[in-house]
Structure formats: structure tokens, C-alpha cells
Amino acid sequence: MRTSTGRRKWADALNGYLFISPWLIIFLIFSLISLGYAVYLSFTEYNLLRPPRWWGLEGYQRVLEDELFISKALPNTFKYVLIVVPIQTFLSLVLAFAMDQNLRFQRFFRTIFYLPSVTSSVVISLIFIWIFAPQGIFNQITGLTVNWLDDPRTAFYVIMGMNIFTTSGTLMLIFLAGLQDIPLAVYEAAEIDGANGLQKFFYITVPMLRPVIFFVVTVGVIGCFQVFDQIFVMTNGGPLDSTTTITYLIYKWAFRDTRIQMGQASALAVILTLIILAVTLLQRRVIEGSGSGAER
Amino acid sequence: MAVTTSSPQTQVYARTVFFDRLRKYLFFAMLAFWAALSVAPLYFTLVFSFKPVADVYTPPIWAPIPFTLDNYITILGTFQLFPRWVWNSVFISVIITIFRVLFCAMAGYAFARIEFPLKSFWFNLLLISMMMPGVVTLIPSFLIIGPGLIRGGLQLGDLRIPTGFGLIDNPWGVILPGMADAFGVFMMTQFYKSFPKELEEAAMMDGSGRWGTFFRIVLPISQTQLITLALLTFQGAWNNFMWPLLVLRSPEQFTLPIGLQWFRGEYYTLYSVILAGSIFNTLPILIIFFVFQQYFVRSIAATGSKEG
Numbered sequence: 001m002r003t004s005t006g007r008r009k010w011a012d013a014l015n016g017y018l019f020i021s022p023w024l025i026i027f028l029i030f031s032l033i034s035l036g037y038a039v040y041l042s043f044t045e046y047n048l049l050r051p052p053r054w055w056g057l058e059g060y061q062r063v064l065e066d067e068l069f070i071s072k073a074l075p076n077t078f079k080y081v082l083i084v085v086p087i088q089t090f091l092s093l094v095l096a097f098a099m100d101q102n103l104r105f106q107r108f109f110r111t112i113f114y115l116p117s118v119t120s121s122v123v124i125s126l127i128f129i130w131i132f133a134p135q136g137i138f139n140q141i142t143g144l145t146v147n148w149l150d151d152p153r154t155a156f157y158v159i160m161g162m163n164i165f166t167t168s169g170t171l172m173l174i175f176l177a178g179l180q181d182i183p184l185a186v187y188e189a190a191e192i193d194g195a196n197g198l199q200k201f202f203y204i205t206v207p208m209l210r211p212v213i214f215f216v217v218t219v220g221v222i223g224c225f226q227v228f229d230q231i232f233v234m235t236n237g238g239p240l241d242s243t244t245t246i247t248y249l250i251y252k253w254a255f256r257d258t259r260i261q262m263g264q265a266s267a268l269a270v271i272l273t274l275i276i277l278a279v280t281l282l283q284r285r286v287i288e289g290s291g292s293g294a295e296r
Numbered sequence: 297m298a299v300t301t302s303s304p305q306t307q308v309y310a311r312t313v314f315f316d317r318l319r320k321y322l323f324f325a326m327l328a329f330w331a332a333l334s335v336a337p338l339y340f341t342l343v344f345s346f347k348p349v350a351d352v353y354t355p356p357i358w359a360p361i362p363f364t365l366d367n368y369i370t371i372l373g374t375f376q377l378f379p380r381w382v383w384n385s386v387f388i389s390v391i392i393t394i395f396r397v398l399f400c401a402m403a404g405y406a407f408a409r410i411e412f413p414l415k416s417f418w419f420n421l422l423l424i425s426m427m428m429p430g431v432v433t434l435i436p437s438f439l440i441i442g443p444g445l446i447r448g449g450l451q452l453g454d455l456r457i458p459t460g461f462g463l464i465d466n467p468w469g470v471i472l473p474g475m476a477d478a479f480g481v482f483m484m485t486q487f488y489k490s491f492p493k494e495l496e497e498a499a500m501m502d503g504s505g506r507w508g509t510f511f512r513i514v515l516p517i518s519q520t521q522l523i524t525l526a527l528l529t530f531q532g533a534w535n536n537f538m539w540p541l542l543v544l545r546s547p548e549q550f551t552l553p554i555g556l557q558w559f560r561g562e563y564y565t566l567y568s569v570i571l572a573g574s575i576f577n578t579l580p581i582l583i584i585f586f587v588f589q590q591y592f593v594r595s596i597a598a599t600g601s602k603e604g
Contacts, residue, residue: 009411015506016412022395023403023476024418029440030473031425034433037445041435051447095330098323105327111589112331115338118581120535122553123574126560127337130344130567135353137340169334173593197319226431229537233557247431254435255542262435269432276429 041266048260059267069268072241073249076156080227080245081279084160085220089213092168096175097205110176113169121166125233128162149235152242159230159243167223171216178212179205214287218280225276246272338578345572352567367572377547378573381555385577388467388540388551389533395475396529397522403476404484405514409496410506419485426478438542441469469543470551474533480525487521488514524595527588531581552577 017024042059044052063069095113099106116124131137132148139145148154182205190200206213228247231237237244237252244252246268254265344352345367346360371378406412407419439445444460463469495517499509515522540551550558556573563569585592 011506012410013412016406016410016415019406019410019506019510020403020418022399023481026399026473026476027422027425027478030437031428031433031478032421033445034436034440035428037436037439038432048443095327098327101320101323104324109327109331110593111586112334114585114592115334115582118531118585119338119578120537120553120581122535122537122557123577124337126556126570126574127341129560130352130571131337131340133353137357140353140355140357165333168330197315222427222429226429228431232537232541250431250434251538255438266435269435273429273432277427280427 038266038269041263042270043267044263045261046263046266048262052263055263059264060271062264063268063271068241068244069246069249072244073246076242076244077225077227077246080156080160081221081224084164084224085217088164088168088171088220089216091164092171092216093175093206093209093213095168095172096179097201099172099176100179110173113172115169116166117170119166121229122233124162124166125230128158129234132158150239152238152240155235155239156243159227159234163224163227163230167220171220174216175209175212178209182208210287214284217283217287221279221283222276225272225279341571341574344568345575347568349566349568352571367568370566370569371572371576375569377550377555377559378576380548381550381552382576384467384550385534385552388470389530391471392474392533393526393530395471396477396480397526399476400480400484400525401515401518401522402510403481404486405488405510407481407485408488408491409493422478422481426482434538434542437473441472441543464543465545465549466543467549470536470540473539474536480529483525484518484521487518491518520591520594523588524591527584527591528595530584534577534581 041052043054043056045055045059046052099109119127129149133139134145134147134150138148146154148158186204186208187200190204195203226247227245228251231243231245231248232251235243237248250265250268250272253261253268340357343357343360346363346365347354348362348364348366351362407415407422436445439460441461442464443462444458446459448456450457450459461469461472463472496509496513499513500506504512535553536551537553537557540554541557544550544554547555547558552573556570556577559573560567560570
């Protein structure tokens with residue numbers, strides 16, 4: 001008996017590792033080793049031609065003294081996150097709430113709302129370039145004559161609007177699933193107590209959805225801090241660097257500039273990771289903190 | 297008479313009904329407005345893809361007048377790279393999907409069902425890696441797929457171990473890192489944990505080993521979940537941009553999104569052709585989306601409620 005359970009244990013250990021091995025190998029190479037090597041590279045000077053040369057914190061210092069990073073990429077990225085995340089979260093929550101009112105055509109709306117999310121980021125960017133061209137459809141409909149994507153005052157907002165537009169559908173579906181998990185009895189109890197629609201929304205829906213809100217905001221923050229595709233396709237960081245974000249700058253330093261600086265780009269990637277980590281933790285405290293306040 | 301003699305209660309009631317109805321109409325108007333907005337870009341793209349190249353900014357914007365198939369003829373006939381890009385996209389997305397679904401199901405099953413040393417350690421690493429922003433591993437991953445972390449390889453005595461795959465400008469360079477991912481493993485683990493064990497145990501009793509049980513019993517019964525993961529993976533791979541942009545260098549190797557973006561740089565004046573190409577990139581996903589709609593909805597609902 002003992003030997004057979006012993007053998008079973010060995011077989012399980014072996015099989016367990018065989019079953020996870022494909023994932024584990026890819027994880028070790030492209031996540032764990034890659035992460036470690038990114039940290040190592042961030043302390044070196046590396047231009048692909050000569051081997052990486054250790055220079056300690058020099059790379060970080062250069063990042064923090066870089067004009068393009070300090071005065072453009074860093075503020076632009078925060079501005080992007082601070083505008084896009086709240087709007088897309090609120091908008092998709094309101095849309096989901098409206099959908100949840102047992103209105104007609106629910107299935108139809110659900111399908112339509114998801115359409116922008118299935119379109120690839122490149123395709124939707126190419127379409128928006130054309131719509132927001134000087135003689136494009138947007139100006140034709142509104143009668144304006146703004147050169148949206150060539151004007152540093154407007155280009156970034158067009159990209160923000162487009163991304164709010166494309167992600168809200170998916171987020172709405174996540175919220176809708178969460179809303180449908182809230183027991184009707186809770187709303188009925190509130191109605192008996194005389195709560196109106198707005199009160200129900202802010203005192204029941206929002207608190208009950210807190211875990212889902214946390215998830216949506218987290219996903220939004222992580223995604224928005226790394227915005228790249230749309231900027232690459234639509235503006236290449238311009239005009240006048242008004243749309244240069246941190247991820248775009250990493251790409252520029254590591255792959256695009258004539259003087260490739262993979263070490264410095266890695267330092268910026270590490271900084272970005274730390275920023276995202278800090279913001280996620282802070283945001284978790286804010287959302288959970290406000291929760292304990294409401295329940296007290 | 298009834299109106300003048302109505303009691304305060306009925307007045308309140310009438311007002312509630314009125315506001316209820318008003319609220320419903322407002323919500324409906326809001327949903328209708330957002331629906332119109334959601335369809336508009338694709339609708340205009342479709343319309344203008346059937347208009348001549350010279351009319352790319354010319355009204356009417358609501359219907360393809362004058363009508364032409366020239367842009368699609370350009371894509372499918374004259375410009376021979378387009379069919380290649382479609383093929384490259386299909387090839388890369390299908391291979392990634394097959395491998396990822398299989399590998400994630402295997403790992404998810406092991407994490408849910410098999411006891412092995414360091415299991416919780418690896419699973420915690422997996423959870424952490426889900427939160428890790430992809431951009432931080434971008435440069436090393438590029439070096440591993442391409443020239444190698446250490447140029448010329450790792451020298452151990454006489455042995456030289458390469459540290460890179462040398463797959464730049466090769467579709468397998470796009471496929472390899474996509475073959476497994478943390479979210480897929482997590483999703484399958486959660487699924488198998490919530491799944492009854494009886495069927496598998498019966499099969500194990502009958503003498504099928506782990507592998508026999510997995511392929512004959514476990515995979516077939518988790519079909520729904522596998523399709524959901526397959527759809528998510530295919531959509532992601534089909535639309536992926538940043539990684540293929542770094543790996544694929546020559547136009548013959550491009551996927552459709554990279555190709556369309558490149559085409560725009562080369563032939564800026566042929567924007568109607570780009571619009572027709574955009575329809576080509578969107579159509580397969582749209583068809584899959586309409587056919588498997590409930591799976592898409594399920595997958596999205598699952599992401600929210602399980603992790604939240």
C-alpha cells in the first residue's frame with residue numbers, strides 16, 4: 001500500500017510538471033528571464049553593436065534628465081490615464097446600468113456596443129485618421145475646419161476619444177455581468193424604503209459593484225499607461241511631441257532612433273513598471289478605503 | 297372628475313409612473329445614440345470602400361455613390377502583397393490559437409487537479425505575471441527571439457550555447473512567445489476547479505492514466521471553455537500590432553495590421569484602398585463574433601467577475 005501511494009506521488013509530481021511544462025518554459029523565457037534581463041539592461045549602456053556595458057544608475061539619471069521624458073512623455077501619459085480611465089469607467093457603467101433596465105432590444109444593443117472592440121487598434125486608427133482629416137467626414141458633419149491630428153492642441157484628445165470609444169463596449173459588458181449578479185431583493189428593499197433611481201444607483205449599484213469597478217479601473221490603468229498602437233499609427237508621437245507617451249518613448253529609444261539606446265529604454269521600462277505598480281496599489285487602497293467608509 | 301378628486305397617493309403614483317417612463321425613454325435614447333456612434337466608423341468605412349479613390353472625401357457620405365469595386369480589385373488582384381498578408385495573419389493566428397488553448401488547458405488542469413511540488417509557488421508567480429506590464433519584457437524578449445541576450449552565444453569551454461532563436465522576420469518569431477499565456481492558464485484553472493471530478497475519477501479507475509483521461513475525458517467536456525479561450529486568443533493574435541511590428545521586417549512577411557499601416561505610408565493617396573483593406577481585416581472577426589456571440593459575452597463576463 002505504502003509503495004503504491006509513494007509511486008502515485010512520484011507519478012503525480014512528474015505528470016504535474018509535464019502538464020505545465022509548455023507554459024512553464026515560455027513563462028521562464030519570456031517573462032521571468034526577460035524581466036531579470038530587463039532590470040540588468042537598465043543598469044547598462046547597450047546599443048546592440050557592442051556588448052552591454054555596466055554603468056550603474058547612469059541610465060536612470062539620463063532618463064530623469066531627458067527633456068522629452070520630463071516635459072512630454074511623463075505628463076502626457078498621466079494626462080492620458082487621468083482623462084481616459086475615469087471617463088471610460090463611468091460611461092461604460094452608465095451604459096450597463098441603462099442596459100440592465102430590462103429595456104427592449106437588449107441583445108441587439110449588446111452586439112452593437114461590442115463592435116468597436118472587435119476591430120483591431122490599427123484598423124480603427126486608420127479609419128479615424130481618415131474621419132478626422134481636414135476634409136474628412138467629421139469636419140463635413142460638424143462644419144468645422146480643424147486639422148485635428150496635425151494640431152498639437154487637438155491630436156491627443158482625438159486619440160483619447162477614440163480609445164474611450166473602442167474600450168467602453170467591452171467594459172460595459174463586464175459591468176453588465178456584474179449588475180446582473182446583484183440580487184433584485186436589494187433593490188426592492190430600497191424601493192420600499194423610498195429610494196429613488198439616482199439614490200439606488202449611488203447607494204446600491206456602485207457599492208455592490210466595487211470589486212468589478214476595481215477590476216475595470218485596474219485593467220484600464222495598466223492598459224492606458226502602455227498606450228502605443230494608436231499613437232504609432234496616428235501621430236508617431238507628434239505633432240510637436242504632443243502625443244508622445246512613455247511606451248512610445250521606450251519604443252523610440254530602443255528601436256527607432258538612429259542611436260539605439262536599449263539600456264536607457266530598459267531603465268524607462270522599469271520606471272514605468274514601478275509607476276504602474278504604485279498607482280495600482282494606491283487605487284486599490286482608495287477603492288477599498290471608500291468601501292469601508294460606506295459600510296460603517 | 298376623477299382627476300380633481302384624486303387622492304394624494306394616486307397623484308404620487310401617477311408621478312412615479314411618469315418619471316419611470318421618462319427615465320426609460322432617456323435610457324433608451326442614450327443607448328440608441330451610443331449604438332449609432334458605435335456603428336458609424338465601420339459604416340462609413342464600408343461606404344467609402346465602394347467609392348472611387350478620387351472620391352475619398354467627397355459627399356454623399358451615407359451611400360456609395362458612385363459605386364465601384366476597384367478598391368477590392370486592387371487589393372485582391374493588382375497589389376499582390378495583400379493576399380499574402382491575409383495568409384500570414386491567418387497562419388500566425390491559427391497556430392497561436394491551437395497551441396495556446398492546448399497548453400493553457402494542460403497547465404490549468406494540472407494546477408486544478410494534480411498535486412506536485414512547488415505548485416502554489418508557480419501559481420503565485422503566474423498571478424503576479426498577469427499584473428506585469430508587457431512593455432517591461434519587450435526588449436529582452438526581442439533579443440531572445442532575435443540576436444540573443446549575449447551576442448555570439450554563451451561560451452562554456454568549447455561549447456557555445458546560443459541565447460537567441462534568430463527568428464527575426466520569421467512568422468515563428470511572432471508565434472513562439474504567444475503559445476502560452478498567464479491569463480489563459482488562470483482561466484482554465486478556475487474552470488477545472490469548479491468542475492466535478494467524478495467523470496475523471498471513473499476514467500482513472502478504469503485504468504486510463506493522466507494523459508489518457510485528459511485527452512479523452514477532460515478536453516471534450518471542457519469544450520465550451522476551450523472555445524471561449526480560443527476566440528479570445530484568435531482575436532488578440534489577429535489584431536496584435538506591437539510584437540509583429542518588431543519581429544517582421546520585410547513586406548512579404550507582414551501580417552494584415554502591419555501591412556495596412558505600411559501601405560498607408562507607401563501609398564498615402566490610395567486611402568480608399570486602405571479602407572477596403574480595413575474591411576478585410578475586420579470582416580473575419582465580425583463573422584466569428586456573430587457566430588460565437590454568446591461565447592464572447594461569456595468570456596468577458598468571466599474576466600470581470602472571477603478576478604474582481
